[in-house]
Amino acid sequence: MKIEHNPKYHTISAYALGVLLLAIGFHWGLSNFGLVWSGLLRVIRPIRPILYGFVLAYLLNPVMMWMEELLEKSAFYRKIPGRLRRGLSVLLTYLITSAVLVSFLVIILPQVASNAAALAGQLQNYVAAAERFVNNMIDNIPEGLIPRDYIDQITLMIGDSIQRLFAWISAGLPMLFSLAWQFGSGLISACVAVIVSIYLLLAKETFIAQVRKLLCAFLPRQKVRRLMSVTRTTHMMFGRFITGKIVDSIIIGILCFIGLSVMKMPNVVLVSFIVGVTNVLPYFGPFIGAVPGFFLIAFVSPVQGLIFLVFILVLQQIDGNIIGPMILGDSTGLSAFWVVFAILLFGGVFGPVGMFIGVPTFGVFYALLKETITERLRSKHLPVDTRDYLTPIPEDETAEP
Structure with a gap:
């Protein structure tokens, strides 16, 4: 029997086989996520300096453009x-950035280190003060209100919790020195x-042109334009969010330092530094730093x-309603629900870095999906506004019964 070759069925079979292989590979990747992630890290580790260079150039590009x-x-x-x-602009950009970093290292870090050292030296005093505070609270409980056995159990439990807390803090201090050593290495x-x-800043237009040239050589022109549009959306989302969030966190750290200094709080520099750094993380950052x-x-x-908690609550309200919108605006276009969803999803997978990049990354996906939905609705001559879908969709009168 002679078998006839049909190109149409060959194409369908190739697509089906490709989809099947992709599904198998995706399932295997999810089942062995730890192995896949470790393999990616093994590949990425040797080229990390180059990746860091890309990130540094991306962060300094707005400064260089402002300088130009x-x-x-x-x-x-x-x-x-x-x-x-361009060389003069890059030189001035790095001189300004270096001056800011040196000022930070000279002024801020020594005070943070001295506060941390003083804290480590007074841990035992803090333990004793905390125990005295708990004992005074227990002594002020009216006689007979709570059985004495329960009070003794509560006292023992609180004492153990305090000891464990300070043991955890003491164990974490050497970790700071280890991180400092890794930073130096x-x-x-x-x-x-x-x-x-x-190199990237000096010839960024050339690098961009080379990427366009490469894409045009292997992809249709329409696909290249679409990819460039996605790249511009991603750049706009990440650029506005990262730059604005860094500036916003610096302002919050300075305001926290001024407020705590006026109220004569202890460990002002260290606490303000923590509040400013954790404020970089959206939504949950203020609570983590507090x-x-x-x-x-x-x-x-x-x-x-307690006064500090009230102050942080007021400061974050000012940041969320005045400073943040003024600097960031509606840079992502995400509602509060999707912001929390993105932070939990990316933070659970990639840790603190995921919490930071999760919002702009999800914002890009959200913007692209919204654009695609809008185009498909218009092609079907359907309304685009979400409010038009609050009521049930009427039946198609032209449909056959």
Whole structure:
């Protein structure tokens, strides 16, 4: 029997086989996520300095563009040859960034280190003060209100909890020194990253043109335009969010330092540093930063610890309703529900880094999906506004029974 070859069925079979292989690979990847992730890290680890260089160039690009806009207003800048103008902008960008980092290291870090060292030296005093505070509360309970056996059990439980808390803090302090050592050992990688970022900033237009050239060589022009549109959306989402969030966190850290200094709180620099850093994480950051800050202050004065919580609540309300919207605006277009969903999803998979990049990443997916839905609805001559779908969809009168 002669078998006839049909190209149409061959194509269908190839697509079906491809989908089947993708499904099997996806299922295997989910079942062996730890193995896949470790393999990716093994591949990424040697090129981490280059990836860091890309990230550094991306973060410094807005500063360089701002510097170029300022320099273009001067007559001196117009006399410089075109190739040297970008070099001057990059040089000034790194000088300003280095000055900011050096100021931070010289002014902030020594005070943070001294506060941390003083805290480590006074841990036992804090334990004794906390135990005295608990005992005073128990002594003030009216006689006969709670059985004495229950009080003794509660006292023992609270004492054990306090001892475990401070044991955990004491065990965590050496970890800080270990992280500092790892930071120092990564100095070579940082130098390579800086060099890579300088090359990228000097010739960013050339690199972008090469990417477009590569895409046009292998993809249809319509696909290239679509991919470039997605890239612009991603750049806009991440650029606005990351830059705005860093500026917002710096402002919150400074305001926290001023407020705590006025109220004469203990460990002002360390607490303000923690509040500013954790504020980078959207939504949950203020709550994460308030917990260690409360304990650092409450160990010295419980009353001031409670005042600190009230102050942080007021500060975060100002940030969420005034400072944040002024700086970030509606940079992601996500409602509060989707922000929480993105933080929990990406934070659960990628940790603190996922909590930070989760919101803009999900914002990109949300914007692309919204654009696709809008285009499909318009192609079907259906309304685009969500309010038009609040009522049940009427039956199609032209449909056959």
